[in-house]
Amino acid sequence: AQSVTQLDSHVSVSEGTPVLLRCNYSSSYSPSLFWYVQHPNKGLQLLLKYTSAATLVKGINGFEAEFKKSETSFHLTKPSAHMSDAAEYFCVALRGSQGNLIFGKGTKLSVKP
Amino acid sequence: GAGVSQSPRYKVAKRGQDVALRCDPISGHVSLFWYQQALGQGPEFLTYFQNEAQLDKSGLPSDRFFAERPEGSVSTLKIQRTQQEDSAVYLCASSLGPREPQHFGDGTRLSIL
Known part of the structure; x- marks a missing residue:
């Protein structure tokens, strides 16, 4: 069965420093993976999606994620955090x-x- | 353009009452999904429609939950004889097709007293 595990429930960074949000997946085949962001009392917004065309996926607002099959990971990164990035990420x-x-x-x- | 619209945004009901939650998807989106998000958790799938057909209702937690989309556009999620554990945010999402990116509404926050 498919599942995703986010390794950190809370990450705190300073403005202007890099962001790393970790995710591992479990799947018997090459999955379709996404990162969504949820601001307080708002719905979910799609940041980016992986569908096997390229392992490095660029999304909105400067975010990107790299699909690593050998590590079954799909970590989300951003070079420089902005105050407006504070939110819940899925x-x-x-x-x-x-x-x-x-x-x-x-x-x-x-x-x- | 118009996104997914959900109403009401907030609903308070007494235990035992019936509630109805409405979702207006993006025009032309054939796929419609309902999710339940408990406090501090990620959303969990409830049910899926393709046009007016309910193709998957495996996530509905009990027979008190009922969803419909009679004309293949607006959908209603109904909960009968509400219980405290039904308190959650109910999210609706729509997409152009089953595996296309889903666009979420802002949700309905349901509180059962």
Whole structure:
């Protein structure tokens, strides 16, 4: 069965420093993976998606993620954090042919001035 | 353009009451998903529609939960005889097709007293 594990429930960085949010997946085949962001009291916004075309995926707002099959990882990075990046981030896998999503438990990103 | 619209944004009900939550998907999106997000958790899949057909309801937690999309556009999630454990944010998402990126509404926060 597919699953995703987010290794950190909370990450705190200073503004202007790099961001690393870690995600490992479990799948018997090459998965479709996504990162979504959720700001307080808002819905989820798609940051980026991996669908096997390229292992390094660029998303919105300067985020990118690298798919590493050997490590079963799909970590999210950003070179320089901005205060507006403070939010909850979810690593997500696509399940089956109909497309319902399997979410990790989320990582809360705090950005200190 | 218009995104996914959910109403009401907040709903408070007494235990035992019935509630109905509405989702207006993006026009032209054939796939519609409902998710339940408990406090501090990632969303969990409830049910999936392709046009008016409910193709997967495996995530509905009990027979008190019922969803419909009679004309293949607006969808309603109904919860009968609500219980405290039903308190959560209910998210609706729509997409152009089953495996296309999903666009989420802001959710309905349901509180059962």
